[in-house]
Amino acid sequence: MKLARLFLTINGARRMVVCDPEKDSLADMLRRLGLTGTKIGCKAGQCGACSVILNGEVIRSCIRKMKNVKEFSVIETIEGIGTPTCLHPLQQAWITYGGVQCGFCSPGFIVSAKGLLDKNPDPSREEVRDWFQKHRNLCRCTGYKPLVDAVMAAARVMRGEAAIEDITYREEEGASIYGSRYPRPAALAKVTGLCDYGDDIKLKMPDSTLHLAIVQPKVASHAKIIAIDTSAAEKMDGVVKIVTAKDIKGTNRIVVPVVHPRSTEPGTERPIIADEKIFRYGDVVAVVIAATEKKAREAAKAVKVEIEPLPEYLSFLDAVAPDALRIHTGPNTYLMQPVLKGQRAEDAIDEAFCSVEGSFHSQREPHLSIEGDTLQGYWDTEGNLTIHCKTQAVGWHRAGIAGGIGMDVERVRIIENPTGASFGWAASPGSYAIMGACLMLVDNPLTLTMSYEEHQHFSGKRTASYTNGRMACDENGLLTALEFDTGIDHGPYTEVSDHIIEKVARFMGFPYAIPNVSGLCRIAHSNHNYGTAYRGFGSPQAYTCSEALVDMLAEKMGMDRFAFRYKNIAREGDLNINSVPFREYPMQTLMDMIKPYYDKAIEDARTCSTESRKRGVGLVCGGFSCTLGPHDHCEVALELNPDGTVTHYNTWEDQGQGGDIGTLTHTHEALKPLGLAPGQITLVQNDSHVCPDSGIAAGSRLHYMVGNATIHAANQLLSAMRKPDGSYRSYAEMLADNIPVKYVGVFDVTGTGLSALDPNTGVGDPTQALTYGVFLAEVEVEVETGKTTVLSMRCAGDVGKIGNLLAVEGQGYGGLSHTIGYALSEDYSDFKRHATLAGAGVPYIKDIPDNMELMFLETPRADGPFGSSGCSELFQSSSHMAVINAIYDATGVRIYELPARPEKVKAALEAKAAGKSLKPKKYFLGSDLYDALDDIAENPV
Template sequence: MKQYFRKSIMVNGCPHSVVADPETTLADVIRRQLGLTGTKVGCGVGQCGVCNVLMDGKLVQSCIVKWSKVSDGASILTIEGMGAPGRLHALQWAFIKCGGFQCGFCTPGFIVSAKGLLDENHNPTREDVRDWFQKHRNACRCTGYVQIVDAVMLAAKVLRGEEEMTDFSEMLGKDGAVWGTYYPRPSAVYKVTGTWDFGDDVALKLPEGTLFAACVCPETHHARVKKIDFSEAEKMPGVVKIVTAADIFANKGTNRIRGQVGSGTATTDGWERRILVPEGDKIRQWGESVAIVCADTETLAREAAKAVKVELEELTPLLYVKDAMAPGAIKVYDEIADIDGIPNAFNKRPIIKGDDPKAALDRAPFVVDEEFYSSRQPHLTMETDCGFGYYDEEGRLTLQTKSICVYRHQLMIARGLGVAPSKIRVIQNNMGASFGYKVAPTNEPLLGACVIATGRPVYMRLDMKEHIVRTPKRSPFLMKVRVGADEKGKIVGLENHWYVDHGPYSESSQDLTNKGGQFMLAPYHVDDIRGCGYTLFTNHRWSAAFRAYGAPQTYHAGEIAVDMLAEKAGIDPLEFRERNLLRVGDTLPSGQKAEVYPLQAMVNRMRPYYEEAKAKAEALSTDTVKRGVGISIGIYNSNDDGADDANSHIELTRDGVTLYNTWEDHGQGADMGCVGTAHEALRPLGLKPEQIKLVLSDTAKAPNSGAAAASRCQVMVGMAIVDSCQKLLNAMRRPDGTYRTYDEMIAENIPVYHEGYYKATLRNVDGEIQTCTGMDDATGQGYPFANHMFGIFLAEVAVELATGKTTVERFTLVSDVGKINNFAVVEGQQYGGIAQGIGLALSEDFVDMRKHNNLIGCGLPFIKDVPDAIRLIHLESPREFGPFGASGTGEMPLSAPHPAILNAINNACGVRLTTIPATPERVLEGLKAKKA
């Protein structure tokens, strides 16, 4: 007989009598039974703090507090009890004022946690704040924590009566400008009050009859599925349907997801990925689904999924790219031909620029010939993969997920499900970050299959362990670099070969492999290059986009190789880079000119900080702790590789205007990107920012703006927004230059709806305007990118000689991302990118599914792993082909911060690591090798 506990509790000052299962969590009681969805659930095991509440004045992680442990009469405070839109608490106001959030998923947990601190300590130092968040494991993946600490310090001043909570309109610029200010994004007030509904929140508001889906995923890297027996599972309570590949075939679906076919050299057609692995086929990576249980509740679905029996024939897995390319290696796909005799290689990207550098390298006095390996970095979003599907009012299969490319996903899954693309509607839910993994369809085809098979709404949410092991990761690169310099320290040539471990699917691989050619030594004048990249299948986790997509791998090798070359030449690392900088007229590895050449000015800005850091490191090094300084440079693109375009529409209304586009928001600030750009374009109308409404990322309501990827949206969607605004202004303009009202437009029968469009445009080497093109298959030369972002990274580290532990003590970034739309958004992206770079450099990895399956096991940096001393310096070279001179910003901060850290480790203690992460064990091994 099941027993339940009734308890009387005070929640946000209101009495409640709650009857609940003693084993349910306090988070579930708050969210599901009381309907207070401001409290989020992330990891579910007490590692992230997004579920923080105050219970009897004490901060607790409600995801691990059982109802049986909640005392009768307990007083509980959630984010809803702190404030609401229109009556903000000082902490909520300060988080908005300081830009202390991005996606907003972890924000309620941080704000409640900060209240717990300020209740105890009215006058904390910044280090007190950092210690508190570290102690209570408040984790954020979007920010670098600096703005969060800023917000707590400001709120403390307000609560002490030293500051006043001012209106945010004071943050507008001259004449009410939004562009170029720190004005808050439109979603700000909802995120800090917990009223911004994420996918898991909307799920609690779905109609009666909604089913919960749980996948059956055998824990194996490589096996043949001999039999799927769900006879026991389908008899279990609450089970409505167990969906298999047979159901998809019955709907005339191919059970395949359309990946990226690749260039003319590819040997695959891009259709490798199955929606569900059928009997007789092979599982080719850990966590592939063979069936989906649809049941009345999550608990019942998960219990039934455990009862499905899958008989497997285990096969030898390929888990490392060197094993996959070894002579005689087993094949991941027997039917897909190899390339250039390399087992499992299915695509290649040659790079041929100038003359063959072999002779110059053979006679160069200084040469580096080294092999590098980058890690399979996990995305580690605080919100796990979640979403739901249903049939909408027009009978369309509707999928609401974390998609960041709603139109692309519509096309990728249609044939596989047996549904015409026009009959599929994809909507992006408010999402707790992505960092690119949602370029790949994850739950979309699974949810689609369930809705088709059951005819009912279906919801699916992965727990954090499932989320980590089942979603895609950054591709590791094995890179072999040979680069040389002459007696004056000038680079004479580059030979570069790279091998991309892309897991068992080709999806999104071509543009990724391109990056090894496009960005290897891109910041430097290098006339002569020869190289080739190969993409390989393995049985490790399939790879998808991850912030800076391909650049962290490439710069890991390139920027360490440049440091090694400087060391061989006896030249200071910054001086060596300056001698070789990409300058006006120089071409990038792809043969195209950059649209701007800001690197010399950026070096000039960085130099005094660099010299100061070197002197400080020398002065503070001891016999037990060595300090060092490292430098690196990164360039990244701001549009999709090759031809790229975007649409954005605008409608004049009686209250203002409405924008329609698919600038999907990972949390990076798409809402502010749209509002800031449109507000600037419509300045003649004198609109207030709140008069610009947004209809975003719904294939039934908004035109195709392309994916929120490749840092393209501020440029591509931004230019389409400007185009639509200009068309609207032209239509509204009277002969005397003034503007018609909405009522006048309607009365005169003048259209109030206008379509904007933009195609990626650049100036070629001859100075002529042209649109972007892809890279030549034989040479890698072309005009792939209209705009770029530039960053110079300076890391200051301390290395403990006894343990090998490395701490980043200060970080400086000098950047040029064009004219800045919103400084709070850009700085949030830069702080966050640096924090992710620190994780990439020192701790983050995904190798062992049984070890790397939680946030701590994967090496997520917490607040004390990221320095509070992060300095951001902005140069703003205006871009000719960017809205009001803007370029992109999101991915540059993660392009090359990590090689600066590894270079700093070498500067500190003489350990040169070519494999990341630089864990204490690897550093210690290097220290021991030096003594041997």
């Protein structure tokens, strides 16, 4: 190896660096210097997280080799822009205007924005957007709008038109922060580049740390493993051990139980390391432990795998075909949930005045977080097997991996690192189990960083769906019946499949009043990637069918789409499709809120369309639930400290949604009698051996569950502190009176009247809270190419009382941006083409409109903390169908199978011009719908 010595001016100081000019990137060199604010996400120049300013130009440092960096170059990184005690206006604006969620992209964006303002101190919003598009700055959390807001605000300060105090949140002494725009506690570290994510921690681990590299054969999606030859790899320099399934000390199975009486799978079918078979393209057959990451990766390439190919079923339709072999020992369709209400739907539809039908497909959507999978592990000073990772289920994951690796669950310690988002894939513990299994074999600390391609193939995805649906109404346009048969392609592993099937069975046709329903949800194994949690999980698949059918039925009736929905939304006393009342009835008000925008959008679409560019408007209703079911449970703890401050302990896993600000807001409000300032509340979160188990960050549950548990803990603490005269004891007085200073708060929904969906009928009421929304999209379709551009997105939503406006708006804008990608571009079906962020269709800033608006109706929830519910998944429930319906409004062609890529829209336009239709044939989902429903009725559980 031949090295080079260079002098560079880095953040204003002359520094000498030594590097490998051929192999080191500028990002590698900067991070070795400790400047870890320069993040590496994709390592392919597609995300901009590594942006720095080199000789006055913004560049992506992960793809700039050191041989192309001239000596005496001037480099500026996030660490040179501002410090925690002296923030740059851009950093302050990022904090104040909601530019920080997970924060992984924030340093790159801020550096890029500074490069813009250095050249153009007075940009327009569109110039800011053009700049970020040009420099490939990618954000998956914010929907981009808050980032442009932040740049515009900072620019005013830099031009001398405002002071930095004008763009800084002003905290009023003694005021409640509930419902405010109080900034996230973690934002300061994130905007200064000082927050240590997984790979930053890796660089700061002890010298004895060993590195892991996974072996993914990538030769088949279904095969018997005949032999694994590790002999050549074991002899390579620096290799400590090659771990295969035979080395696992436990059962070598991940345990995620399927809690549903109709399941034929227990949830133990997934191996930690593949032993007998490869079930999907991303399966891991071995793990290399070596002295360096480079040596581990080189050895991983030397591991040879001999296989016997088996039939590959890469979709639900293939897996349930009559001649398909079983992927596991049980049937490929392993779970069914019927939904029955009123009259048999086929009879009601046959008797109806008007009906429509169609078959609809939603794709396997990749989460596309910029930070992939990265984790560390070690044995702590108390002998606990400790894993630092991106978990969003601290307690669940301890239980899910302990038996598989052969360790007592009480000695498995899970700690969530500061996390660059996941949006759901981190609900699956596969990589954490691999780390635990390897720790069982060595005493050294370990670290694992998957390449983005490895992560893309390894991590789960939103499940694909296939639905046959019919809907009918009477002569007045009132809905009379809904029939649906949905097949969910969950891949080879069952993780969270029971939760997903429940959501499909609850949100098909939500939030309309439909008297007669016959529906069936089926989940089957395939050999494509496995399904896991993703914001809104289960509901987008349902709305892909039902919101298309509503539009189709309105058109067939000759009714305006808004008027048709307005007539059919649930009102006081109406029952949902599971035969229970809606918990609130805000839909009429929400539709009234969106109506002026709908009318204006319709007018604009009709007047602005041309022969070459057609404009259209899409409207949908939607909603989601909060909490995970009738036995959801949450614990937190509050402790009074000697100085009179309070510490809150919980496992509100923060994937970027704001577990820190949510915890702070609830605690400040619950302890209002003590008069604490927000700065007097310390947060200790997401360490299984320090914090009570608050449960998984999923199902829009934690704001609701932690909030109620916090109120319980606060009431106990206040009661203990309260003196007979109404004043409060100090810490010293508590000790003197032998009164405990720490209290566990519990919120458990068991016994509150909730019920799981009946496995025979679908009747049930599983969750305590719901959210509601109306979504409006304006699009323009380029006729020649089929390219669809979303011009605006609006939401009128009801998520109860809002705890923190910045956090809720962030989830709103971010959720809408995901739905645009879901509608138009995002996919994980082709293992080669969809292995990268860009290849999988991630939306950049010019793919997302700057014209996005959120409007809120705050209906207090009776059982919610301070009137709140959850919020996140509302925004990613049905809004993708606003885009799809808008394409139809613009062009007269309906896209039945997502995503609506340009070539698909173009093909539909050409088929329409030729008098043909690309409407898919009715899907065969394994059996006739009514035969399956009759069989369930004859064999109840």
